[in-house]
Amino acid sequence: MRYFLLWSLSLIFAMLSLNVPKSARSQSNYPSRYPDSNENHSRPPSSGGLDPFIILNLINSLSRSGNSDQQQVDLSPDIAEIRGQIGRLYFLLARQYAVQNQLPQACNALEKGYSAELEAYLRKRMRSLQPDSNDCYATEVDRISKLTGSPTALIYVTTSKGGLELIGVPPSSPNRPAGIFSRTRIGAKSLQEKFGIPLAQNNQTSGTPFRKVAYNVTTEDVDRVIIDFRNNLRDTSSEDFLPQSQQLYDWVVRPMEPELEKSQVKTLVFVMNGNLRVVPPAAFHDGKRYLIEKYAVTTIPSWQLTEPNHPDRALTPQILAMGLSESVEGWSPLPATKVEVETISSQVLVGKNFMNSSFTKDNLRSQTSSQNFGIIHLATHAKFVKQSPEESFIQFWGDRLQMNQISKMNLVTDLLTLSACETAVGQNLGLAGLAVDSGAKSVLASLWTVSDAGTAPLMIRFYRGLPTAPSKAIALQEAQLAFLHGEVTIKNNQILGIKGFPNIPFQVDTRGVDLKHPYFWSSFTLIGNWL
Template identity: 40%
Template structure:
């Protein structure tokens, strides 16, 4: 196990005990899947709440071919010019055959419902939810999450139904394009769960985030803004606030682990993307710094797609037993056409949300994975 996940201090026995406890508390049975892409073969290892550890070597693919296919898949799915095609499907189905199919009999036999992935370098930005088995997407069967390592992951379960939200963001920027959906997004999500407080534009400052967080009344922090990850120095990557840019190094100074943050949502572009030194970007670093779960994005997401997913996600948190199930249900609502754009409205299961003129794009389906597969959970799915 140490070789595959590089965290030998967490034993199989301890991990199984944690998974067993989670299954009892949530009613959702989890499994942890480790991948190791070697030059000539792919190694898969799976730990479930009981039974032996499952090892499955995939000798049909080496690291170079695996990463090439993964890049083809991600590039085709995140290209807005291809939203009326299924250009992603061949690579999606091939990756499914390599990463999931060898374990599928055991997953089905044990009734596993949640998959937690500890992925090898080069694979961590793959939109796993859009892997396809030939009949349906992976998200149609499983709750999903990515973790940097299980030893760094908070394995305790807390119910956050009725949790309070600190929702902050900006719709106007000095030197970047506006985000006209942000005021609607903040307004909608603070009406969900246990209610919350929103701070927009002039009030969206780094000191205000620190002040509000220190009060200790918010289990969820939601930031809706621009972000950019740049390879190289940590100072080059930033989240945009009204009073300046928060870089990767400064993120440590926020001390979001004290008091504890149960969920951090980075409703901004490419917040789960990094480089070899920080491959899961802001999301991965936030988990390493003590945030339990982070919802973040893998590519530049459309405004209407983000608004649709976020409103669906927070609504589902009211009833879903775990965070990954809430995200999954929001993604499925988009995939199945239950959330769509009609004229100048976002049509949802709960009713219509008027859109600002800049987003009134006419009728638009949000069923293509470009719209819903960008967001992922990094850290605990619970």
């Protein structure tokens, strides 16, 4: 029965690949046209593929064949494979709902798709932290906007052979006359003429979900740009990354600008699939400014796998800071981590630190079991590859902690920071899996290996602003802007410009380190509870 269902699933995927509605190719190198959302919604359901009920029936059949025990935690390879197929079906289901303008149903299907995808990757069942929503979590988005004082938008970005789709969930906007965009730098007319984005006329209700689609921007198009973007970012002496940075902005952000401007959004929460997980939206560029100059930016694995709670910022969090400065198991030394770990644990925040030979799994386990730490900071090598959790790890002194072992460490904390890790391109679920499976409410980690000379100042600046920032996302934005605007610098073997902090001795080789370049400040991404 299972093999018949999988065969049926393959047939459905093939049928949908033939039935995807497509528009004419753009004349630019990277297609960027977004049809009007009303035009998309008016398409008859048959033009978008199969009826949602057919997909739901197949999901239910696969679920029954691959899950006889709802209480089972660890999944066998066969069941994990079925969960992966169910995830793909949920993404297809979301597309069918979206075509029919049933956006709350589309959001719920996306949420289930992301959960099933992570279950397949981690080979364990995920516990949903939030129920389904009848408004794409717009009520929660509005609550959080008021709680933080930073109007927040939730944005689902999915790529497929059928195109790139955006579902945006803005907060309630302040009262203002219709048609007036006092903070919009590009008017509606120029948006339509320059980018081919027809705008609905006064028919967008504030605080309600909206959809944008570029049928001719496929996963392959996006992946090609992402690979070029990441490769070009590594050359800190040039701005060769800007064409890709601007293209990603045009695809992912620009179509939503009228709605974001209308609601005066200041924080963007992205839920993304594929290789979009391994690029920093903060470094997207609109032609004049980086995204981080307009918005605080964060990503989440999914809303249902995230618990956005606001910690008490009146209390300085206790930090457990650990790391490696010496070379171990063939890894290069990280000399700046000593300054990083000692400074943040004794001068910026209050806590304990363990370096080199005392940085062991046993020490981490004993410390976290005997004391509650608001932050766990690990300044060490880590790697997240695309294939499986078994191949992803965090390096300790003489040992490695595989990602499939992390849940056993019970790292219950508000923030887990990995300040020297690398995340590979290729459908990578490693950081999302870490955010869900580690026990931490949020994870701050680097997407590529940045010299520790550039990492230490960013970490110190981030933690310096964290206790008084409205959210972790805003604290990270402030640190990144301090780099970009040249407020934090390294000169004469000192870190300069940490707000309200004396110059920090820094006897580290800083040749070739230009902290203004996004290679240094945009590498770090915040995943999970951003509050």
